[in-house]
Amino acid sequence: MGVLTVLWEKWVEFRRDFYKITVAAIISPVMYLIIFGLGIQTTSHGVPYLNFLIPGVVAMATMTGSFSAVAQSMSVQRLYEKALDQVMISPTPLWQFILGQVLGGSLRGMYAAGLILLLTCPIQTGLSYNGLSFLIMFLNGMVFSTIAVVLSFLAKSYSDAPRYTSYIIMPMSFLCNTFFSTDQMPAGFRQVISLLPLSQSCDMIRKIAHGEHPGFFGFMVLGLYLAVFGLMAILFIYKKKNL
Amino acid sequence: MIELRGLTKQFGDFKAVDDLSLKINTGEFFGLLGPNGAGKTTIISMISTVLLPSSGEVFIDGHKLDRKASEQKRKLCVITQEYSMRQDMTMDEVMQYQGKLYYLPAKVIREKSDELLEFTGLKEFRKRTVRHLSGGMKRKLMICRALLVEPEILLLDEPTAGMDALSRRQMWNLLRQVNNQNMTIILTTHYMEEAQTLCDRVALLNRGRLQKLNTPAELIREQGAFAVDEVSEEGMSTYYFNDKEEAFQFLKNTDKQAFFRATTLEDVFIEGAGRRLE
Numbered sequence: 314m315g316v317l318t319v320l321w322e323k324w325v326e327f328r329r330d331f332y333k334i335t336v337a338a339i340i341s342p343v344m345y346l347i348i349f350g351l352g353i354q355t356t357s358h359g360v361p362y363l364n365f366l367i368p369g370v371v372a373m374a375t376m377t378g379s380f381s382a383v384a385q386s387m388s389v390q391r392l393y394e395k396a397l398d399q400v401m402i403s404p405t406p407l408w409q410f411i412l413g414q415v416l417g418g419s420l421r422g423m424y425a426a427g428l429i430l431l432l433t434c435p436i437q438t439g440l441s442y443n444g445l446s447f448l449i450m451f452l453n454g455m456v457f458s459t460i461a462v463v464l465s466f467l468a469k470s471y472s473d474a475p476r477y478t479s480y481i482i483m484p485m486s487f488l489c490n491t492f493f494s495t496d497q498m499p500a501g502f503r504q505v506i507s508l509l510p511l512s513q514s515c516d517m518i519r520k521i522a523h524g525e526h527p528g529f530f531g532f533m534v535l536g537l538y539l540a541v542f543g544l545m546a547i548l549f550i551y552k553k554k555n556l
Numbered sequence: 557m558i559e560l561r562g563l564t565k566q567f568g569d570f571k572a573v574d575d576l577s578l579k580i581n582t583g584e585f586f587g588l589l590g591p592n593g594a595g596k597t598t599i600i601s602m603i604s605t606v607l608l609p610s611s612g613e614v615f616i617d618g619h620k621l622d623r624k625a626s627e628q629k630r631k632l633c634v635i636t637q638e639y640s641m642r643q644d645m646t647m648d649e650v651m652q653y654q655g656k657l658y659y660l661p662a663k664v665i666r667e668k669s670d671e672l673l674e675f676t677g678l679k680e681f682r683k684r685t686v687r688h689l690s691g692g693m694k695r696k697l698m699i700c701r702a703l704l705v706e707p708e709i710l711l712l713d714e715p716t717a718g719m720d721a722l723s724r725r726q727m728w729n730l731l732r733q734v735n736n737q738n739m740t741i742i743l744t745t746h747y748m749e750e751a752q753t754l755c756d757r758v759a760l761l762n763r764g765r766l767q768k769l770n771t772p773a774e775l776i777r778e779q780g781a782f783a784v785d786e787v788s789e790e791g792m793s794t795y796y797f798n799d800k801e802e803a804f805q806f807l808k809n810t811d812k813q814a815f816f817r818a819t820t821l822e823d824v825f826i827e828g829a830g831r832r833l834e
Binding site: 407 | 642
């Protein structure tokens with residue numbers, strides 16, 4: 314029930330800022346696709362680079378869409394509007410509030426990814442997506458929404474949210490298997506980057522898009538991130554003395 | 557009944573609330589008074605679980621209150637000092653959100669919202685976002701939001717701050733009405749007249765510690781029911797008397813300009829908390 318309340322609140326936010334959210338969701342991915350995919354035409358691993366790029370951009374869109382849907386809104390609610398107090402005081406179980414934020418954030422990520430898929434539909438790439446692809450997108454969105462919840466609890470001012478984007482989201486966008494394969498990275502660094510959630514999501518969505526099986530390792534990595542950050546979010550909301 | 561047992565809140569080296577123990581009876585209108593930094597808002601924040609105490613506990617009807625205690629939290633509602641609302645929601649959405657957080661059915665939310673917004677004169681602005689409301693309207697909306705869920709305990713942190721005199725009086729009447737329906741109210745305020753008019757008992761706080769706890773009438777009696785303000789070049793001094801004749805005698809004997817009046821809770825506050833601050 315509490316989850317539905319938070320999803321309703323997220324829906325109100327989405328409905329009100331529909332155009333802003335939509336434009337923000339597609340502008341960067343579309344720019345990347347135009348510049349790297351269509352502008353600089355090349356091949357990667359023997360296939361058009363665009364075929365490599367699109368699954369990465371889709372995964373990246375779920376990450377940025379989910380993260381921004383939660384980080385900015387939660388930081389403002391907690392530090393500026395103090396609207397989080399209304400939730401803290403209410404009888405709605407706080408874990409349900411967290412779950413609602415995570416699901417709502419993930420759905421926003423799915424919306425961003427869906428837009429990219431729609432926009433790239435006319436391009437004849439031969440890439441394919443199935444239910445598992447969407448499950449990975451959703452899971453990736455959940456991971457980054459949960460990270461956003463944790464960071465919004467750690468934020469000391471509402472200007473911290475854009476900083477987190479610069480420190481975490483932007484480096485991941487470029488390094489995590491989106492624009493080029495992590496195989497090309499130096500040893501040591503490669504292993505670390507490969508264990509980041511976006512690297513795994515890109516890899517799995519790309520494999521499915523090329524008709525391969527994504528394997529289970531990626532799911533385990535995403536599940537682990539979700540469990541660790543989910544636990545941190547729950548601990549913070551129940552135990553943090555000065556929220 | 558609300559019971560605070562040894563409630564302490566420390567922010568680094570600063571002790572905002574220091575070993576506070578209190579019992580507030582069901583249906584009581586209770587005031588928390590004190591100068592800025594006395595710990596009033598921190599106490600409200602701890603009772604509402606927004607802040608967790610460094611030590612000590614809060615009990616509601618004998619059950620320990622914490623962030624997991626949904627049953628106890630259902631009884632509580634708070635009107636915070638700041639406008640704690642989503643700025644980009646409309647009034648209707650703010651009310652709906654509150655109702656949903658307290659599991660009220662949609663029909664009840666709609667009917668009760670209509671009634672409360674009508675009563676407070678906000679109904680015609682219900683589609684306006686919070687961002688576009690005046691300070692007074694936001695304050696009224698917070699009251700509507702709190703009353704929507706018909707709490708057993710209402711925590712009010714300076715609810716009339718920024719309100720004009722007429723709105724404040726309307727608010728007092730409203731609070732009296734809800735208190736008469738056996739709602740326990742805990743009020744923090746800077747307006748001593750407000751506390752004196754509304755509260756059954758008040759706690760005077762200073763630097764997080766309880767200084768005095770009694771009914772306003774009894775606190776005034778302890779101070780001296782009659783006051784004489786004597787004005788001199790150095791400023792104004794106030795003298796207190798329990799005997800009216802004694803006060804008149806003082807008035808006769810003084811060669812300075814002096815005025816007789818009844819002692820108020822503000823005098824108790826100034827003589828108690830105020831002087832300790834100097």
